Amino acid sequence: MTRTKAQPAATGPVLTTRALNRATLARQLLLRRSPMSAKAAVEHLVGLQAQEVKPPYVALAARLDGFTTGELSGLLAGREAVRIVTLRSTIHLHTADDCLALRPLVQPARDRELNMKTFRDGLTGVDLGRLAALARAFVESEPRTMRQLREALGAEWPDADPQALAVAARCTLPLVQVTPRGMWGRSAQVALTTAEHWLGRPAGPPADLDTVVPRYLAAFGPASVRDFQTWSGLTRTRPAFDRLRPSLLTFRDPGGTELFDLPDAPRPDPDTPAPPRLLPEFDNLLLSHADRARVVPPPHRGRTWQANTLYCPLLVDGFLAGVWRLYDDALVIEPFTDLTRARRTEVAEEAERMLNVLYPDASYDVRFGTVLP
Numbered sequence: 001m002t003r004t005k006a007q008p009a010a011t012g013p014v015l016t017t018r019a020l021n022r023a024t025l026a027r028q029l030l031l032r033r034s035p036m037s038a039k040a041a042v043e044h045l046v047g048l049q050a051q052e053v054k055p056p057y058v059a060l061a062a063r064l065d066g067f068t069t070g071e072l073s074g075l076l077a078g079r080e081a082v083r084i085v086t087l088r089s090t091i092h093l094h095t096a097d098d099c100l101a102l103r104p105l106v107q108p109a110r111d112r113e114l115n116m117k118t119f120r121d122g123l124t125g126v127d128l129g130r131l132a133a134l135a136r137a138f139v140e141s142e143p144r145t146m147r148q149l150r151e152a153l154g155a156e157w158p159d160a161d162p163q164a165l166a167v168a169a170r171c172t173l174p175l176v177q178v179t180p181r182g183m184w185g186r187s188a189q190v191a192l193t194t195a196e197h198w199l200g201r202p203a204g205p206p207a208d209l210d211t212v213v214p215r216y217l218a219a220f221g222p223a224s225v226r227d228f229q230t231w232s233g234l235t236r237t238r239p240a241f242d243r244l245r246p247s248l249l250t251f252r253d254p255g256g257t258e259l260f261d262l263p264d265a266p267r268p269d270p271d272t273p274a275p276p277r278l279l280p281e282f283d284n285l286l287l288s289h290a291d292r293a294r295v296v297p298p299p300h301r302g303r304t305w306q307a308n309t310l311y312c313p314l315l316v317d318g319f320l321a322g323v324w325r326l327y328d329d330a331l332v333i334e335p336f337t338d339l340t341r342a343r344r345t346e347v348a349e350e351a352e353r354m355l356n357v358l359y360p361d362a363s364y365d366v367r368f369g370t371v372l373p
Contacts, residue, residue, distance in 0.1 A: 011258070012250040015222060018270040020253065020294040021318045026266040027219050028285050029063035030277050030315070036064065038071045039095060042081060045219050046212075047092040047102070049287065050083050053187045055280035056093045058312070061357040062277045069184035069358060076182050079199055083177040085170055088233040088287070089113055093182070096199050103174040103195060104206035109233040110171040119168070122161025128172055131157075135169040136194060143178045143191035174203065209240035214262060222251050222261035226290035253291065274318030276347045278333075278354050281310040286320070296320045300336055303372075311371060316343060324351070325371045331355060331364050334371040344368065 015023070025031045029041065038060055042048060048056040060067045075081035075095075082099045086092045086106055094102060114120065114128070131153060138144060138152050146166050153165040169175065174195040180186040196202050216228055225238045241248075241260055251259040261267070279285065286295055286304070300320050304311050311323035314333060322335035331351050339347065351366045 012252055015251045015253060015259065015267075016270060017254060017293055018318075019267065020222065020259075022268045022270055022272050022274065023222060023261075023266065024220060024285070024294055025274055025318050026268050027221065030285070030318075031268065031272060031274055033063060033065040035066065038064065038067060039075055039080060042075075042093060043095050043098065045284065046215050047087065047094040047098060047284075049280075049282040049284050050091045050093040050182070051282055053182055053184075055282055056182075057184055057358060058278070058280035058354070059283055061354050062279055067357060073183040073186070076179050082195065082198065083182045084174060084195060085110075087231060090282075091177070098207075099174070099176065099195050100199065100201070100203045101205075101207035102212075104203055105209075105212065106233060107206070108235075114168055114171045119161075119164045122164030123168055124160070126157050126160050126165070126168065128168060131165065131168055132172040135173055139169075139173075139175065139193045140197045143193045145189060145191055149192065209237060210243060213237070213240050213244055213260075217248075217260060217262050218265060220284075220288050221265055222249075222259040222267070223289060224253070224257050224259055224291075226257075227288070230290045231284075231288040255291075257291070274315070276343070276350045277315040278324055278351055279313045279315065281312050283313065286313060303336060314347065316347065323371050326364070329365060331366050332369045332371055333366070334369065 022031065028045070034041065036044070041060060041064055048059050050056050057069050057072055060072060072081070076083075079096060081093055081095055083091055083093050084099055084103060086094065086099075086102050089109060114123070134156060135149065135153065138149065144152070149169055150162040150166045153169065154160070154162045157165060175192040176195045176198050178191050178193055178198060180188050181190055213228060216231060217223060220227070220231060225241050229235060229237055244260070248260045249263050251261060253259055281304070286292060292301070295318070297319055304313050304320070304323055311325060313320050314322035314324050314335065316322070316335070316339065321337070322333060324331060324333045333347060333351060348366050355362070355364050355366070
């Protein structure tokens, strides 16, 4: 019988939920807005969740002082940043360097995705090596839509499931969404080519876990091994933490789970004020830990999504406290509980500030009302 190597008991001081909250907010640039550039912020945060076009812009508007939509659009237009499926099999906006290093790192997760029964059964008889070669030639001749990719691969394997063929291309190749997709006010349908072709240089070796783990901790720590795996979509990463252990600090969360951290990372006083922030749907702050209690109070779990619809989260005092949505004429905010008059004023001011950053030439009202059905 194979025995699993016992893990050492968690040691170190206990960090309260509020202490974890303030530490994470500081690293997420949400305790106070940072003067860093959009490119530096995308690199520091190890990418931004980007299933839709607007979320990365909202995310940076909440975090940066002096941010403009043109700054991020310029990075995409200049091919200094790209949109690609990486962490957790979801589209992220990464710097070009991170795209070329992180995409190979998460290849094992893409391989597992292809082995899911949903896709495996639709790929019977398909040679994945040949599929990758054909897809690469097709999208590098000119950017192609997913429909075009399905049709081209379907012509080669007419008995295979067209959607499974397209997913196989996405999993075996580093496909990026070319501009103007992702640019503020200029977006278009998704068209794909390979990262190497779009960026004009080959992918390097996969990023080293011993480098990526400290970057994750710098943006999301203190954190556990399971937190890192939730963020990355990778498995069996404990050996990297064990190798790094001599250079890291260890703590425990209120439930006794071992947490790792960088010695010089910020861990503010738990009573540090946290101003209101309006975040986009899918913000990595809410998706990058196995235990989300550091941001999401237990009574509010699951309240940012209903019936396959995700709503934009509102943070008050650092924790999820409501949702918001932009309509044709107004930004509507729905707190989960009553806010004091002072809090409502702070939230409204933050909403107006975000609108001025993202829509400086438009006019929207800010009001409190019903967003959730």
